[in-house]
Amino acid sequence: MVKIPVAIREQRDASYDIVVGHGLMNDLGTLVRAACPASRYAVITDRNVASIYGATVLARLRDASLSAELFEFPAGEPHKTRQTWADLSDRMLAGGFGRDAAVVALGGGVAGDLAGFVAAAYLRGVPYVQVPTSLLAMIDSSIGGKTGVDVPAGKNLIGAFHQPRLVVADLELLSTLPPAELVAGMAEAVKHGAIADADYFAFLERARGAVLARDRAAIERTVTRSIEIKAEVVAADERESGRRAILNFGHTIGHAIEATSGFGMLHGEAVAIGMHCEARLAEAIGVAAAGTATRVRAALAAYGLPLAPPPNVRADELLRIMQLDKKTRDGKVRFALLKNVGAMHGSATGGWTVAAPADAVRAAVTSAN
Numbered sequence: 001m002v003k004i005p006v007a008i009r010e011q012r013d014a015s016y017d018i019v020v021g022h023g024l025m026n027d028l029g030t031l032v033r034a035a036c037p038a039s040r041y042a043v044i045t046d047r048n049v050a051s052i053y054g055a056t057v058l059a060r061l062r063d064a065s066l067s068a069e070l071f072e073f074p075a076g077e078p079h080k081t082r083q084t085w086a087d088l089s090d091r092m093l094a095g096g097f098g099r100d101a102a103v104v105a106l107g108g109g110v111a112g113d114l115a116g117f118v119a120a121a122y123l124r125g126v127p128y129v130q131v132p133t134s135l136l137a138m139i140d141s142s143i144g145g146k147t148g149v150d151v152p153a154g155k156n157l158i159g160a161f162h163q164p165r166l167v168v169a170d171l172e173l174l175s176t177l178p179p180a181e182l183v184a185g186m187a188e189a190v191k192h193g194a195i196a197d198a199d200y201f202a203f204l205e206r207a208r209g210a211v212l213a214r215d216r217a218a219i220e221r222t223v224t225r226s227i228e229i230k231a232e233v234v235a236a237d238e239r240e241s242g243r244r245a246i247l248n249f250g251h252t253i254g255h256a257i258e259a260t261s262g263f264g265m266l267h268g269e270a271v272a273i274g275m276h277c278e279a280r281l282a283e284a285i286g287v288a289a290a291g292t293a294t295r296v297r298a299a300l301a302a303y304g305l306p307l308a309p310p311p312n313v314r315a316d317e318l319l320r321i322m323q324l325d326k327k328t329r330d331g332k333v334r335f336a337l338l339k340n341v342g343a344m345h346g347s348a349t350g351g352w353t354v355a356a357p358a359d360a361v362r363a364a365v366t367s368a369n
């Protein structure tokens, strides 16, 4: 078992540990009781994950003499809504869960974001533990304390910062993850290497076969290193005022692509396209070293991730969506861009985002094919 501390500098008592390893589920009760003591636990999860792991999680909590009940919701991004949040909260109220209760968020990023937001607001806030079950949830969404739901105006627009007391990433749970979901999660792993660690990026280039075959050592190194990188970035900057922006590499264009595709594309797929386009953009405007985009492209392609927007998506439409995005200032879209593989352009004094001319963005998107 590897323990990665997340030291929240702005709020010392919000610090917590992420534990990573094979078979941690066996010790779930002990881990939860130590980090997040409560009189009762509401285990919130989607129906897919409930059918595979619901009974086991309840059993492991009850083994440790903890009182736990399962609260399910229908799986999928379309259910990450205020309505599901309200239903889950109401069911906990009807069940008599009090201020001395806690939430266990079991599942992918959808369950984590929803359950975290239930915990953030329930009786003005109860503690919670993240038990991520998808690769994306292990290396990305369970870390950093962002919780929330989607609304008609956009994704993740209503929510709260609420740090978990503990994150338990049991790598064995990835054995049941559908292949497309594993690949989509790898987009965020490639992002972590690209923005912060050239050696890790090189490992991901080499280890493609082992990772896709879910080799134990390869998965362990990937999840552990990605968690370390995300934890280090968010610990230094809990509320996204500065360097946390580097995690948005690939996401400015990626989010716009997601918005045009409805729910037709996985987040990681859209981010892969976004990273490829933004790496091209960084080179075109002289921010990234020559060859950076080619290397990013090859790594994403090796994992079978898409590289260009679907043919029906127009660059002008993507630009329009990006200009509406919250990261826009003065109509110019700002991007977190690579300097080279393993390092971001920017500095603590100069900021971590760059305003790019619309023509350059359009060219980077249309030439990505």
Ligand SMILES: NC(=O)c1ccc[n+]([C@@H]2O[C@H](COP(=O)([O-])OP(=O)(O)OC[C@H]3O[C@@H](n4cnc5c(N)ncnc54)[C@H](O)[C@@H]3O)[C@@H](O)[C@H]2O)c1
Binding pocket: 046, 048, 049, 052, 075, 076, 077, 080, 107, 108, 109, 110, 111, 113, 133, 134, 135, 136, 137, 140, 141, 142, 143, 144, 145, 146, 147, 155, 156, 173, 174, 175, 176, 177, 178, 181, 267
């Ligand atoms: N809070 C954050 O900082 C943050 C960061 C990134 C993404 N997110 C959010 O995360 C969400 C995406 O997360 P996701 O990709 O995990 O999607 P998801 O939660 O929908 O999970 C993907 C699918 O895999 C299934 N699944 C999960 N684990 C499984 C397992 N071990 N075995 C079998 N099936 C399993 C789920 O039931 C679901 O059908 C988005 O809503 C996104 O906005 C949040």
Ligand SMILES: [Zn+2]
Binding pocket: 140, 188, 251, 267, 271
């Ligand atoms: Zn992402």
